Amino acid sequence: MSRTQTMTPRRQIALWLFAVAGLIFLMVLVGGLTRLTESGLSITEWKPVSGTLPPLSEEAWAEAFQRYQQIPQYELVNKGMSLGEFKQIFWWEWAHRLLGRLIGFAFFIPFVFFIVTKRVDRQLAPHLAVMFLLGGAQGALGWWMVKSGLSERIDVSQYRLVAHLGLATIIYVYMVWVALGLWRPAKMEGLVSRRLWLSAIGLSVLVYTQMLMGGFVAGLKAGHIYNSWPLMEGALVPDGLFAMHPAWRSLFEDMLTAQFMHRCIAYTLAVLVAWHLVACGRSGSSLARQGASWLAGGVAAQIALGIWTLLWVVPIPLGAAHQAGALIVLTLSLWHAQRLSAPAR
DSSP states (O other), rough: OOOHHHHHHHHHHHHHHHHHHHHHHHHHHHHHHHTTOOTTTOOOOOOOTGGOOOSSSHHHHHHHHHTTTTHHHHHHHHHTTTTHHHHHHHHHHHHHHHHHHHHHHHHHHHHHHHHTTTTOOTHHHHHHHHHHHHHHHHHHHHHHHHHHHEOOOOOOOOHHHHHHHHHHHHHHHHHHHHHHHSOOOOOSSSOOHHHHHHHHHHHHHHHHHHHHHHHHHHTTTTTSSSOOOBTTTBBOOOHHHHHHHTTTTHHHHHHHHHHHHHHHHHHHHHHHHHHHHHHHHHTHHHHHHHHHHHHHHHHHHHHHHHHHHHHOOHHHHHHHHHHHHHHHHHHHHHHHHHHOOOOOO
């Protein structure tokens, strides 16, 4: 069998994984919009099958609204909301859940096809199976997150929010990384040092960490305070950091500390990406230099967008764009690291 023939199924699978990853990208964006519009608690039940359809009659809409009126968010935040206003937040959450179901089908049906037609080799099959299991876990984790806001809180737990975002991002990273490995050519433009490749991997990990910290900032609504830059409360290092006991709780429960750490990670990332760009330029590899340049540009744009979002007190379009930008930067970092990890290594 020729090389072209053996590569064809691999590229078919890669295209499929890229497509599903694209849906996950959209899912994260819709999830962010659902949070920004405070729509995530509008559906108070988890019905994986029957919940696919929205209310189809006025009686059904009235029942859904009545269930929402029984949770603290309605009583303390949205009391007096009309049925029409309820429908607006309902549609955001319903679209988010429907997209999750669509992703399940978009993964499972082609997966079965590729298995039946014997296009999946033994090394790849376990990776695809793990992706499917992680997708199922993500659905359950999403409901666990929603439940945290149905009884004692007016919003979801920031810990569960970040867990939900973190797992979605891991699934996205897993798919993109495997797809890039299937798609890339067997020969590449010379090897770079292992140290440079490891630094590219490290940058991907740092971008992911920054996304999680951003999740805590979002969950705490910490972007709605300290809306100045580069100073916070008139200082680069404001008073009151890590005031909770034990101190680590401040990272995840104190708005001041969470926002400050989000800024610090951004500064650290900017410095390390700049250093990496210089190192790639000195490596003599145009491939490394090109990838590092794209990554540096993405990080610079994302930082500028984050400052803009903060100064304008997180308007919904900018908040959604900033979340999408984080995934774009993460994708650039994965693409760059994958290109540096040549098969000959």
